Amino acid sequence: MMSDPDKIWPTGLTEREAEEVHSYLIDGTRVFGVIALIAHLLVAVSTPWLG
Numbered sequence: 942m943m944s945d946p947d948k949i950w951p952t953g954l955t956e957r958e959a960e961e962v963h964s965y966l967i968d969g970t971r972v973f974g975v976i977a978l979i980a981h982l983l984v985a986v987s988t989p990w991l992g
Contacts, residue, residue: 947955954962 949959
């Protein structure tokens with residue numbers, strides 16, 4: 942079997958495909974972070990944290 946020289950080991954993705962997947966991962970992390978921040982703020986407002 943001939944391997945594609947554009948593929949990156951070990952994923953088998955090309956560099957462009959790997960960058961696309963990475964950008965989705967970063968965007969998802971940011972969305973999760975914003976949702977977590979909002980949830981923590983709502984809990985802090987609705988409960989007597991730290992006295």
